[in-house]
Amino acid sequence: MKNNTELKDTGKILPKELKAMLWSKDIKDIDPEADKVYIIHQVLSYGDIDEIESLLKFYSPEKVKNIFINLPKAVYTKPVFLFVKNYLLRVSKELEEKYYVKNLYKSVE
16 A cells, blocks of 8 residues: 555655645645645745755656646745745746735735
8 A cells, every 4th residue: 555645656755844834734645646736835835945946856847837827826925926936936927916925914894
């Protein structure tokens, strides 16, 4: 029986240093293929340079960029979003911040 952190078709095991960023799910239930959108956004948003480097070795840079562009998640602060978009992934395409940047302030009326 394969461990749930193993990709079914490749046998790749999710690097242990990435697991700390996946706190909102039970690590035993995470499937690296089925949950790749969640994993990629969590690591890009909350990971340090070493953890992001591990992510880019685990998933191809093209796959990470493709998911970032086409399957946005509002989990980023504005500075992190801009860093990931402009410097880390070098996305030249305009992306709507509202799909990426979480609203930290709620109106109290």
